Amino acid sequence: MKYHAINSDLFIQNRANFSAQMKPNSLAVFNSNDVYPIGADSALPFQQDRNIFYLSGVDQESSILVLFPDCPNPKHREILFLTETNEHIAVWEGAKLDKDAAFKTSGIKTVYWLQDFERVFKEIMTQCETVYINTNEHYRANVETETREDRFNKWLREKYPAHSVAKSNPILQRLRSVKNQIEIDLIQQACDITEKGFRRILEFVKPGVMEYNIEAEFMHEFLNNRSKGFAYTPIVASGNNANVLHYIENNQECKAGDLILLDVGAEYANYSSDMSRTIPVSGKFTDRQKQVYNAINHVKNEATKMLVPGTIWADYHVEVGKLMTSELLGLGLLDKADVQNENPDWPAYKKYFMHGTSHNMGLDTHDYGILTEPMQANMVFTVEPGLYIPEEGFGIRIEDDVVIQENGEPFNLMRNIPIEADEIEDLMNK
Template sequence: MKYNPLPKELYIRNRDKFAAKIALNSVAIFNSNDIMPTNADGTMKFRQNNDLFYLTGIDQEETILLIAPDCPNPAWREVLFLRETNEHIAVWEGHKYTKEEAEAASGIKNIQWLAAFDQIFNSVMALSKTVYLNTNEHLRAGVVVETRDARFIKTCKEKFPLHTYERSAPIMHDLRGVKEQEEINQMQIACDITEKGFRRILSFVKPGVTEYEIEAEYLHEFVRNRSKGFAYEPIIASGPSACVLHYIDNNKACNAGELLLMDVGAEYGNYNADMTRTIPVSGRFTERQRKVYDAVLRVQKEAASILRPGVSIQDYHKEVGLIMQSELLGLGLIDQTDIKNQDPNWPAYKKYFMHGTSHHLGLDVHDVGTMHFPITPGMVFTVEPGIYIPAEGFGVRLENNIVIQQEGYFDLMRNIPIEAEEIEELMNS
């Protein structure tokens, strides 16, 4: 692995938190992700199942975690099953965890090879009443590929039809939504790497460079700082392309006088940054561009100040909408008649700001966590308002990542330039 792993104590605490929330005499199973195929004999890069990673710190395929806190046999209360390596695997794929390395990384004492899973799991099931199984229940998930967890659910229910089955996902969403300090530290590194990439391109961008060249500059800086690369498909959108919210073609030239919207973030240790900045290709904002930019920045700052313990995300989005409405009035993009005649389910401001302002951030870029209960300290959110004006050929979005504290918030991107004057100064220095 490129990154420096977090200490095993974090994963011990995470498992203890999970175990405290499940029913008496229960067993829970978590599977790693598959290595996904491309074509012929090709494969994608492996990305660990985030729930398994959260509970173990193990970043390897074909891994199973068993948690049975009340099992009469203490050795079976936590068991980690690994793929057993051999000379062929070592030559063709490289090093895999030894049992000793897995124990040091996860804090789990009982490390077994996968061949032992069926015997141990059958024994634990005989002593358990309830089984917790894991699924991807993200609100935006579009699950079209059968996962190892899904395959395991089928075989488990066929073999043990009389057990009581429960979902692990609601518990994992609750736990993962509130970050431990070690997780925040890892996200800070991801944000710091993202900052390095952004500062690199400020001196690189000029009329005539292409979006894909800018993408390459980011990737160079990310990988050389021990990131695997982008946390998500980067959006490098010049001119009118900025009005396409998920523009990822990144294949156009950046022209003089245009704005360049960049929604990019580095990952580090499987944790993610999510930054958006909008800069003038020629190094100076026009008067109109600057007015729109400043309006978005004001909304961004006010929105961050609203996110605090006790606030619900739904109410927060409504409040930010009213702030944006005021800014759009000032820019002449909407008027009082538009507001008077608006559809309450799609307010007038949505014509120019059609997406949400914040989402959870962590092991997933759109991380799991409650969107219907009050915000609590330790949650990490993006704050990303935008104004998109296709008729004028540009859009502006600004995005930082913040940690909710008991009083106020901590900005993980506090050092990344965002004020228009600083961006212009850096681009022209």
């Protein structure tokens, strides 16, 4: 891995928190992700399942974690099953975790090789009543591929039909949404790397560069700072491309007078950052562009203040909608009749601001969190208002990542990334 070793205290505490929520005499199983083939002997770069990483720190394929807090044998209350490393694997792929390295990473003392899984698992299944299975129930999930976890869950139900089955997901949704300080520090590191990339491109952008040239500059800076790269597919959208919310082609020329909407973020140690900035290709906003930019920035600042413990996500978006409506009236994009006659299910402001303002962030860019429950301290949210105006040829989005505080305004993890229009102009023209 490119990233520095993570303190195993994080994973020890995460397992303790999860185990405390389990039913009596139950065990939980977590599998690593597949290595997904492309064709011939090629495969996509491995990405670890976030839940097994969250609970163990193991960032290696073909791994299984079993938690059984009430196991009669103390040795089997936490178990890792890993691929047995050997000289052949070490030469061709690099050595895998051995038992000592697995303990240093995870804090788990009992490590077996994968070939022992069915034998050991059969033994502990005779001692438990309920099995927690890992399922992806994120509200944005749209999974068409059968995963390693899916195959395991199918095998488990067929092999042990008399056991009760429970879901790990509701527990993890709550636990993962509230961050440990070690996690906040890792997200801060991802944000700091993103800042370096953004400052780099402020010096690089000029009329005639291609959107993919800008993407490459970010990637250069990210890789040089121990990141695997982008936390999600980057958006580098110049001109009217910014009015396509998920524009990812990044293949057009950046032209004088246009704006570039950048939605990019570095990952670090599997943790995400998520930044949006909008900059002028020529290094200077027009008066109209700056007027719209400052209006959005005002909404972002006011929306950020609302992210406090006890806030309900749906209510928050209603209030942000009111802020944006006021700004749209001031910009002349809406009039009073538009607001008076609006459809309550699709308010007038949605014509120009059609997406949500905030989402949980962490190991996943759109991280776990139960949005119907009140916000809590140490949750990390984005704040990302935007306006998309095809008739004027540009779209603007501004986004920071913030940590909810027990008392006071949220802590902005992107506080050092240039955001004011005048500052962006100064840096692009120095």
